[in-house]
Amino acid sequence: MSAKIIDGKAIANDIRAEVARGVEKLKRERGVTPGLATVLVGDNPASHKYVSMKRKACAEAGIESYHYELPKTVAPEEVLALVRKLGADRGVHGILVQLPLPFDDRPVLEAVPLSKDVDGFHPLNIGALAMKGREPDFAPCTPAGVIELLDRSGTRIAGADAVVLGRSNIVGMPVALLLVARDATVTVCHSKTRSIEEVCRRADILVAAIGRARFVKGSWVKPGATVIDVGTNMIEDPKATGGKRLVGDVDFEAASQVAGRITPVPGGVGPMTIAMLLRNTLRSAERS
DSSP states (O other): OOOEEOOHHHHHHHHHHHHHHHHHHHHHHHOOOOEEEEEEESOOHHHHHHHHHHHHHHHHHTOEEEEEEEOTTOOHHHHHHHHHHHHHOTTOOEEEEOSOOSSOOHHHHHHSOGGGOTTOOSHHHHHHHHSTTOOOSOOOHHHHHHHHHHHHTTOOOTTOEEEEEOOOTTTHHHHHHHHHHTTOEEEEEOTTOTTHHHHHHTOSEEEEOSOOTTOBOGGGSOTTOEEEEOOOEEEEOTTSGGGEEEEOSBOHHHHTTTOSEEOOSSSSSHHHHHHHHHHHHHHHHHHO
């Protein structure tokens, strides 16, 4: 068996085109231009790259982008004051505080109004995600992107046995909650899980977000399962440019011979994060 490749880049491009059409309609019918504010603290190269990509994506979709860059020596109170100011700005429909921060991020994230929490990290949004009969204003972008990949690839979620590797606040736990909300039976695995390979073999849907290169072996995958690889790990490769290349948490070559559907790394989950951020920003503007 050779798995069908879930092309996250193509799906993300479709969503970004849908957002661009929605932005144009909102401008035409209501005179409202969605606005996304990004707050970047410090000089982390990866954070700078991510924010730059998000601002470029905003421009392509017709979303106004407001960028605030602060030194790593900034006082937490100044960042908090900025976030509160953006929360009161009617031209700003989404606030993205780029993580990690060089100090406790909890007060800052909690200061983002729920209606502008387009990253979906506010504790009350996560709390609503965990409660039956309630919906958050926004779900975190990467987990929401995982669900979108499942839906658009034709994977049935309701009734499926789903296994999530990893329990982080950013991916593991939110994606598990989203799967539960869609009527999957979900097992969350972590460093203390016993016989993890046996648990994985039961999964109709396997989401790997554990941060360990090629951790999931092909023999761990149930034949015909859908495998979503959220991992981004750099490994040594003398044949690659710069001597390194990006791989996921799944041994793609082996798993793709067993799975029914699988995402590659790169080109799978990664492009979905920004696409879902743009969609959340548009939805916030539509509600304003």
